[in-house]
Amino acid sequence: MMRGYLDMELLRFTTAGSVDDGKSTLIGRLLYDSKSIFEDQLDQVKETSERRGSEEVDLALLTDGLKDEREQGITIDVAYRYFATPKRKFIIADTPGHIQYTRNMVTGASTANLALILIDARNGVVEQTCRHSVIASLLQIPHLVVCVNKMDLVSYDEIAFKKIKNNFEDFASKLDVKDVRFIPISALKGDNVVNRSDKMPWHEGATLLYTLENIHIGSDQNHIDCRFPVQTVIRPKTDEYHDYRGYAGRIAGGVFKPGDEVTVLPSGFASKIKSIDTFEGPVLEAFAPMSVTISLEDDIDVSRGDMIVRTNNKPDSKQDIEVMLCWLNNKGPMQRAKYTIRHTTFEAKAMIREIRYKLDISTLHRNEEEKSIGANDICRASLRTTKPLLIDSYRRNRNTGSIILVDEATNETIAAGMVI
Amino acid sequence: MTKYNLTHLKELEAESIFILREVAAQFQKPAILFSGGKDSICVVHLARKAFHPAKFPFPLVHIDTGHNFPETIAFRDNLVKKMGAKLIIGSVQKSIDEGRASEEKGKNASRNAIQTVTLLDTIEDNGFDACLGGARRDEEKSRAKERFFSHRDEFGQWDPKNQRPELWNIFNGKCQIGEHFRVFPLSNWTEMDVWQYILTEKMEIPSLYFAHQRDVIWRNNTWLPVSQYIQMDDEEVVTKKLRFRTLGDITITGGVESKADTLEKIVEEVASARHTERGNRADDKRSETAMEDRKKEGYF
Numbered sequence: 001m002m003r004g005y006l007d008m009e010l011l012r013f014t015t016a017g018s019v020d021d022g023k024s025t026l027i028g029r030l031l032y033d034s035k036s037i038f039e040d041q042l043d044q045v046k047e048t049s050e051r052r053g054s055e056e057v058d059l060a061l062l063t064d065g066l067k068d069e070r071e072q073g074i075t076i077d078v079a080y081r082y083f084a085t086p087k088r089k090f091i092i093a094d095t096p097g098h099i100q101y102t103r104n105m106v107t108g109a110s111t112a113n114l115a116l117i118l119i120d121a122r123n124g125v126v127e128q129t130c131r132h133s134v135i136a137s138l139l140q141i142p143h144l145v146v147c148v149n150k151m152d153l154v155s156y157d158e159i160a161f162k163k164i165k166n167n168f169e170d171f172a173s174k175l176d177v178k179d180v181r182f183i184p185i186s187a188l189k190g191d192n193v194v195n196r197s198d199k200m201p202w203h204e205g206a207t208l209l210y211t212l213e214n215i216h217i218g219s220d221q222n223h224i225d226c227r228f229p230v231q232t233v234i235r236p237k238t239d240e241y242h243d244y245r246g247y248a249g250r251i252a253g254g255v256f257k258p259g260d261e262v263t264v265l266p267s268g269f270a271s272k273i274k275s276i277d278t279f280e281g282p283v284l285e286a287f288a289p290m291s292v293t294i295s296l297e298d299d300i301d302v303s304r305g306d307m308i309v310r311t312n313n314k315p316d317s318k319q320d321i322e323v324m325l326c327w328l329n330n331k332g333p334m335q336r337a338k339y340t341i342r343h344t345t346f347e348a349k350a351m352i353r354e355i356r357y358k359l360d361i362s363t364l365h366r367n368e369e370e371k372s373i374g375a376n377d378i379c380r381a382s383l384r385t386t387k388p389l390l391i392d393s394y395r396r397n398r399n400t401g402s403i404i405l406v407d408e409a410t411n412e413t414i415a416a417g418m419v420i
Numbered sequence: 421m422t423k424y425n426l427t428h429l430k431e432l433e434a435e436s437i438f439i440l441r442e443v444a445a446q447f448q449k450p451a452i453l454f455s456g457g458k459d460s461i462c463v464v465h466l467a468r469k470a471f472h473p474a475k476f477p478f479p480l481v482h483i484d485t486g487h488n489f490p491e492t493i494a495f496r497d498n499l500v501k502k503m504g505a506k507l508i509i510g511s512v513q514k515s516i517d518e519g520r521a522s523e524e525k526g527k528n529a530s531r532n533a534i535q536t537v538t539l540l541d542t543i544e545d546n547g548f549d550a551c552l553g554g555a556r557r558d559e560e561k562s563r564a565k566e567r568f569f570s571h572r573d574e575f576g577q578w579d580p581k582n583q584r585p586e587l588w589n590i591f592n593g594k595c596q597i598g599e600h601f602r603v604f605p606l607s608n609w610t611e612m613d614v615w616q617y618i619l620t621e622k623m624e625i626p627s628l629y630f631a632h633q634r635d636v637i638w639r640n641n642t643w644l645p646v647s648q649y650i651q652m653d654d655e656e657v658v659t660k661k662l663r664f665r666t667l668g669d670i671t672i673t674g675g676v677e678s679k680a681d682t683l684e685k686i687v688e689e690v691a692s693a694r695h696t697e698r699g700n701r702a703d704d705k706r707s708e709t710a711m712e713d714r715k716k717e718g719y720f
Binding site: 010 | 430431438444445471473475587
C-alpha cells in the first residue's frame with residue numbers, strides 16, 4: 001500500500017454547476033465512496049441538517065465552507081477538495097454555478113487537467129452547459145468529461161442519453177476541445193460513479209471514477225518548447241559555495257539538460273547549462289513543472305523576470321499582444337488606464353488599446369458593437385506593454401501564454417488573459 | 421508511468437518551492453510562522469530546499485502562548501540552532517501583562533484566541549509584509565477557501581468574500597503599506613501527504629507525535645494532557661498510551677489512543693483514520709464557524 005501511495009499521480013479537475021444539478025451530491029459521493037469523509041465531519045453535517053429540519057443528511061453541507069454559504073445554501077467562492085484512491089490523488093476546484101460564475105470558473109479552470117460537466121438528463125444541454133464548456137475550451141482544459149446525471153429519473157433510457165450526447169457534440173464542434181467523454185450516471189443512486197451500473201448495460205464506456213483514475217495526463221504539459229522563467233538568483237556567498245550563482249525557477253515548458261545551448265532573454269546572451277541543481281544534488285534533466293536551480297557556464301547578468309530558453313527555439317518578444325480577457329472585478333476597464341501586467345515572473349505596465357469584441361459565452365457570438373466590459377465578461381482585446389513580453393500562445397503553453405492585470409490603485413487582480 | 425511525469429508528492433513539493441521563492445522575490449520582509457507542529461516543520465524543510473545551497477531568507481516567528489508542550493519548545497530551539505535560522509518570539513504573556521489582551525476565565529480557558537493580538541502586534545512591530553504558514557485547505561472548511569497568497573488589511577483581517585482570484589501560477593502579492601499577506605505553501609497538501617513526505621524525507625518531528633505514555637483526563641470527548649496550566653475538578657487522572665495528531669497549546673490539544681511509535685505506523689494509522697486530525701482540538705469546537713471567525717480576526 002505504501003509503495004503504491006508514493007507512486008501516485010496528481011489530477012486536478014474542476015466542477016461547476018448550480019444548486020439543482022446534483023453537483024454537491026456527486027462530489028459528496030466521490031468523497032464518501034473513496035472514504036475521504038471523516039466521521040466527525042459527517043456528524044457535524046448531520047447535526048446541521050437536523051437543526052434545519054431536513055430529514056436527509058444534506059451532503060452539500062460538506063462542500064460549503066463559510067458561514068454565509070451555509071446560512072444561505074449557496075457557494076460563494078472556489079473551494080478546493082481533496083481525495084485519493086490507490087491510483088491517484090485528486091484536487092477538485094469546486095466552483096459555484098451562479099454568483100460570480102465566470103470569475104470563479106475561470107480561476108478553477110486555470111490549473112485543471114480535466115473539467116467535469118454535469119447535465120441533468122431531464123433538461124439536456126442548457127445555457128449553463130454551454131457556458132461551462134466554452135470556458136473549459138477557452139482555458140484549454142485538456143480533457144472534458146460530460147456526466148449526464150439523474151439517469152434514474154429518465155428510466156435509465158439509452159435514447160435520452162444519446163440525444164443529449166448528440167446535442168452536446170453539435171455544440172462542442174464549435175469549440176477547441178480535444179478529448180470529450182460521456183458517462184450516464186446517477187450521483188444519488190451511485191450508478192456509474194464508482195461502481196458500474198447494472199441498470200445501464202448499454203453503456204460500454206468506463207465509470208466516472210475509473211475515467212478519473214486512468215485518463216492519460218502525461219502529455220498535458222508542454223515538453224517541447226524549453227522555457228525557464230527566473231524567479232530569483234541564488235548566491236550563497238559561503239566558503240563552500242563562494243562563486244556559486246544559480247537561477248531558481250520552475251520549468252514552464254520543455255526538457256532541460258546540462259550541456260544544452262541556451263539563450264537568456266531579453267538580453268540575448270548565449271551560454272550553456274552547467275548544472276541543474278536541487279537540494280538532493282544535480283539532476284540529468286528537468287521538465288515542467290519541476291522547481292530547480294540552473295547554473296550557466298558563463299558569468300552573465302541574469303535576474304528575476306528573465307527567461308532561459310533553448311537557443312534554437314525562442315518565444316515571441318512582443319509589446320503589442322492580442323489576448324482573450326476575462327474581466328474579474330466590478331469596475332470595468334478605464335479609458336487610457338495603465339495596469340500592471342504580470343506574465344510568468346515578469347512585470348511591466350500595460351494599457352488596453354482596443355476591445356475588439358465581447359464574447360457571448362452561451363452562444364459564442366462575437367459582438368463587435370458592444371465594447372462596455374464589466375465583471376465576468378469575456379472579450380478579445382489588444383494590449384500595449386511598456387516592455388516586451390516573452391510569450392507563447394496560450395494554446396501552445398498555458399504557463400507562458402497567460403497574463404494577469406493588476407489595478408495600480410487597489411492592487412487587485414482585475415483581469416486574466418490568454419495570449420492568442 | 422510515462423517518462424515526464426512527477427509523482428504527486430514531487431509535484432506538490434515543486435509547487436510549494438515555487439511559492440516560497442515567489443515570497444522571497446515579491447516581498448520586502450517575509451517570515452515563517454513557526455508553531456513547532458509538523459506542518460510548519462514541513463514549511464521550514466521546503467524553504468531549505470528552495471534556496472539551497474544558500475540559507476533561506478526568512479526568520480522563524482513563534483507566537484509563544486506560555487502554554488506549550490515542553491517538547492515543542494525543545495524541538496524548536498534545536499531546529500533553530502541546526503538551521504542557523506533567526507528566531508523571533510512573540511509573547512502572549514507579555515501582551516497580557518501590558519494589558520493588550522485579557523486571559524479567559526474558567527475551566528476551559530485557553531490562550532488560543534488571544535494569541536491573535538500577539539501575532540498581529542509581532543507582525544506590526546517587525547514590519548513583516550508576508551507571513552508563511554503551514555495551514556492546509558483540507559484541515560478545516562473555511563481553510564478550503566483560502567488562497568495561496570491571502571491578503572490581510574491593515575487590521576490583519578481576512579475578508580473571505582472578497583478575495584483576489586488566483587489564476588495559473590501567477591501570484592499577486594502587491595499590497596499597501598500596513599497591510600500584509602499570509603502565504604500558505606502547503607495549501608494543496610493533505611494530512612496524508614504531509615506524513616508521507618515526512619517519512620520519505622526522513623524528517624525529524626517532535627516526540628509528541630509518536631505514541632507514548634502520558635497522564636491525561638477525559639474532557640470534551642478527548643484525552644487532555646495533565647499540566648500545570650489546566651484547571652481540574654475531581655476528574656480522574658489516568659495513564660494512557662497515546663499520541664497527538666496536531667500540536668497546539670497543551671491546554672487544548674487532545675491525544676488519541678495509539679500504538680503508532682514509528683513513522684511507518686503513523687502513516688498506516690492516518691490511512692485508516694475515521695476522524696479528522698483537528699477533531700481533538702478544543703479551539704475548533706467552540707462553534708461551527710470557530711475557525712472562520714478567528715481567521716477573520718487575523719488568526720493563523
